[in-house]
Amino acid sequence: MWLLKLAWKNMWRNRNRTAITIAAVFFSVILSILTNSLQDGIFDNLIKNVVSFYNGYIQVHKQGYWDEQILDNTFEGTSALEDSILALENVNALAPRLESFALASSDTLTKGCLVIGISPEKENSITELKNKLKEGEYLNEQDFGALIAEGLAKRLKLYLHDTLVIIGQGYHGAMAVGKYPIKGILKFGSPDLNDQMLYLSLPAAQELYGAPKMLTSYVVGLENPSNLDPTAEILRDKLGNEYEAMTWEEMMPEVVQHIRTDKGSLVIIQGVLYMLIGFGIIGTLLMMMVERKYEMGMLVAIGMKKRKLMQLMLIESVFTVLSGCILGMLASIPIVFYLNRYPIKFKGELAEVYEEFGFEAIFPTSTNPEIFLTQGLFVICMALLLSLYPIVKIARLDPVAAMKK
Amino acid sequence: MNTVIDAHQVSKTFNPTTIPILAVNNVHLHLERGEFTALVGPSGSGKTTLLNLLGGLDKPDKGSIFINGVDITKLSPNALIDFRLNNIGFVFQSFNLIPVLTARENVELIMQLQHKDRREINERVETLFREIGLEDKLDTRPAQLSGGQQQRVAVARALASKPQFVLADEPTANLDSKSATNLLDIMAKLNQEENITFIFSTHDVRVIERARRVITLVDGQIHSDTAKVSTEVPHTAQKRTP
Structure with a gap:
């Protein structure tokens, strides 16, 4: 002392x-x-x-999809598959997506965009998409309207309640064409996302691309993101060779x-x-x-x-x-x-x-x-x-x- | 046993490999309990070196020093520190009190190092401060004390551990005449009334006059060792030991 x-x-x-x-x-x-x-x-x-605002921490695809991201590499989304993923310990949410690039057109302007078909509520539980809504309303599960990112809307000179045309290639080479009213405008922090994102409800996207029940990915939400790698490993073991489970680090090495x-x-x-x-x-x-x-x-x-x-x-x-x-x-x-x-x-x-x-x-x-x-x-x-x-x-x-x- | 210090053939050389200086040369010294002894001699005669050797602060190159029957030249550095703590009191020329501690705390420090209990420490501190006449300065810091008062506290600190003897290296060198006399009175009183052994190295005639034994060193050797001296010690001293 x-x-x-x-x-x-x-x-x-x-x-x-x-x-x-x-x-x-x-x-x-x-x-x-x-x-x-x-x-x-x-x-x-x-x-x-x-990552978290779009890619999610882990995505499940059909094997080979990430190397060749085309609609022909989709898989059928089933409730059995969803349940088996959700049953994993660290997984707290799952959002199905069908996404592909297409052309978005207004009256006189056309621009490439990423069209993503989502289950609005499930998507929101992982990426908090609703929070990005700047104007208008959020989608419902059977909606046939579209949510457009602010940058993309500005380039196409489109406003809330205007009509947007999407033209692209669908499943197995089919033509994909659709006309959608703009139900809401989104604002993303990342300028990349802000310039190219276009959201439809999953049924609307599946109809546009002629790919009923088909998905390009499941976005997996994690309770504890620090356990990313072990969870991905367990998921790979569980899903087998038919699917690939990729972490955001593998998807975005840059x-x-x-x-x-x-x-x-x-x-x-x-x-x-x-x-x-x-x-x-x-x-x-x-x-x-x-x-x-x-x-x-x-x-x-x-x-x-x-x-x-x-x-x-x-x-x-x-x-x-x-x-x-x-x-x-x-x-x-x-x-x-x-x-x-x-x-x-x-x-x-x-x-x-x-x-x-x-x-x-x-x-x-x-x-x-x-x-x-x-x-x-x-x-x-x-x-x-x-x-x-x-x-x-x-x-x-x-x-x-x-x-x- | 009344012998406190028994030094045999003690020698100490500085810079043995370059320019050797024989600071202490084959010294024999015997001190009894209750002595009031002054080590005198010109500058460079080896007074401080001998005092350091007797106090276990330095080790001789040759010879042995027994204090209370223990050969301190054979002790390990740690054992020597413990030995100093329990057997030797030191009073230095420049007071050397710890400036951030009060007078009381400076004295207590020694007993705390000895792991004494609080009651014993308090009793000893009160006794010592009464003896040095500074009961009213217990909680004063060294900076607020005069040189003489600081040296009196240093004496109290040296006595706190109840040592076998006290080594004082030119204790009056930095004091005015009145303070020096006052300090010497206190030390002489402690020596006479409590039989405490004091050994001084000094140039001060006042100390030499009060000492009951004066040992004169010249070139590291004992030139004279007298029981009663005048102020012209080096010239008139009577030889007692070689």
């Missing part, structure tokens, strides 16, 4: 030095947490936008690659940050050792064991670093939550560059508590590691030499 008291008093012996160290750790922890939460937030948002590349560059930035924290702490420790060398020699001379002196130094370092760390963690909470609620948004040309690559130019932070704890713990561990310097110095301390002025 007296050792703790002495360490606490020693910590405030040189208030300026302690304040500088605490401030260094404080700002480093904030920066470190912000960098990490921004990194995770951006990737979470990216995955949410591009997104995975992008995340990896970005994480790599952030590791370098974080390395520099940690080095700065390290130099700050070691600088203080060096100053402290020079300042208190005489006193340490005296303490060993009068009978304080070096082990005790090492404990004292360690406690002082931990007190200082812990104070900076806790303050940094507390101060970062409102900043991280604020930036999560009101994310950084790029505008103008920079935003366009991001949008060209299919990403929203917004940068929310992640509020995952693990980030706060991990970064805090990392800084504490680093400080403890650096505290080995005074400990080694004390181990080699010669009281007579230390007390020579």
Whole structure:
């Protein structure tokens, strides 16, 4: 107890030095947490936008569909198949789709689009499509209206309740032509999705493509997305060779690659940050050792064991670093939550560059508590590691030499 | 047993491989309990080195030092620290109190290192502060004490562990005349009334006048060892040991 008291008093012996160290750790922890939460937030948002909003975490197709995405590679959707997938532990939703590219036309304009036949409620349970509705109404199960993405509608100069014509190739080479009133306009975060998506109810799409009861995919919703790979593995085992179960990572390797590349560059930035924290702490420790060398020699001379002196130094370092760390963690909470609620948004040309690559130019932070704890713990561990310097110095301390002025 | 220190053929050389300096040369020394002894000599004569050797802060190259029958030259570094804690009190030239602790806490520190219980610590602290006449400065930090008061607290700290003897390295060097006399009065009183053994290294004639034995060192050797001395110690001293 007296050792703790002495360490606490020693910590405030040189208030300026302690304040500088605490401030260094404080700002480093904030920066470190912000960098990490921004990194995770951006990737979470990216995955949410591009993966969860459309692809889903896992898709089930007929074997070979992903390599050759044509209507002839469809499979018949049955309730038995649906039930067997839904029976899996981590699966909490399933949405059938029939999708194919076609041409969408208004009066004088035509543009390629992705026509997706969906079961509106099931689709909504996975991709929250209803939330994307900007104008009009959502589809019902037997609807013969269409939901069109905002970008596509703008290009075709179509508005709510206008009529849209779809022309394409159907099942087994049949002509696919249909006329649909626009029932709602959708707005997607991803500009890619915003420029090409067109939704019909599943019966309407099956009729358009001449493929009754046929599906191109089941989109699988997961209760715990972190168990993605094990769930996909179980699904593959269960479905056999007739079907393929693909994770979003397998379907979108470019997104995975992008995340990896970005994480790599952030590791370098974080390395520099940690080095700065390290130099700050070691600088203080060096100053402290020079300042208190005489006193340490005296303490060993009068009978304080070096082990005790090492404990004292360690406690002082931990007190200082812990104070900076806790303050940094507390101060970062409102900043991280604020930036999560009101994310950084790029505008103008920079935003366009991001949008060209299919990403929203917004940068929310992640509020995952693990980030706060991990970064805090990392800084504490680093400080403890650096505290080995005074400990080694004390181990080699010669009281007579230390007390020579 | 009344022998506190028994040193035989003690030698210490600095820089043995470069320019060797024989700081202490074949010293024999015997001190009894209750002595009030001054180690004197010109600068570089080996006073502080000898004091460090007797206090177990440094190890001799040759010879042995028995304190209360224990050869401290044979102790491991850790055992030596423990031995110092329980057997030797130190008073340094520049007070050396811990600035962040109060006078009381500075004295308590030694007993806390000895794992004494709170009641015993409180009783000892009160006794010591009464003896050094600073009962009203218990909770004062060193910076608020005068040099003389700080050195008195240092004496209390040296005595806190109830040591076999106290080594004081030029304890009055940084004190004014009044404070030095006051400190010497306290140490002489403790020596006479409680039979505490004091060994000083000093240049101060006031200390030499009060000492009951004066050992003069010249070039690392005992030049003289007298039981009663005048202020011109180095020249008039009567030789007692080689």
